[in-house]
Amino acid sequence: MERNRRIVLADASWECLTLLKTALTATGDHTVHLSRSGEEALRQIWRFDPDLVVMDTLLPGMSALEVLRHLHRSPETMPRVLCLASTTCLTVHEQVLELGARLLYKPITVPLLLQELQ
Numbered sequence: 001m002e003r004n005r006r007i008v009l010a011d012a013s014w015e016c017l018t019l020l021k022t023a024l025t026a027t028g029d030h031t032v033h034l035s036r037s038g039e040e041a042l043r044q045i046w047r048f049d050p051d052l053v054v055m056d057t058l059l060p061g062m063s064a065l066e067v068l069r070h071l072h073r074s075p076e077t078m079p080r081v082l083c084l085a086s087t088t089c090l091t092v093h094e095q096v097l098e099l100g101a102r103l104l105y106k107p108i109t110v111p112l113l114l115q116e117l118q
Contacts, residue, residue, distance in 0.1 A: 007117075068101055
């Protein structure tokens, strides 16, 4: 990677967060902020202005769709968002796309995540 990327990771699973953070920081000069709820993710997005947000669709409190709705209100400042889903749900898939994010299904590989940073 040519520059430091700011990334917000949001997932209810601490194991998933630490695994992704370890992989991202080992493969590049990335600043990674971790959140375990939708509200915390939204605060970090506003505070750190990330290049990429990676969040599970099922977050405690505010869901990923609710976070996307907040971000979609200001499309000029909306970061690139990648939502991760454990199950296939056409309704969620359609809503994620309509709100300007991408949807990938777990498990996600590190090379695929790194590809999203380019």
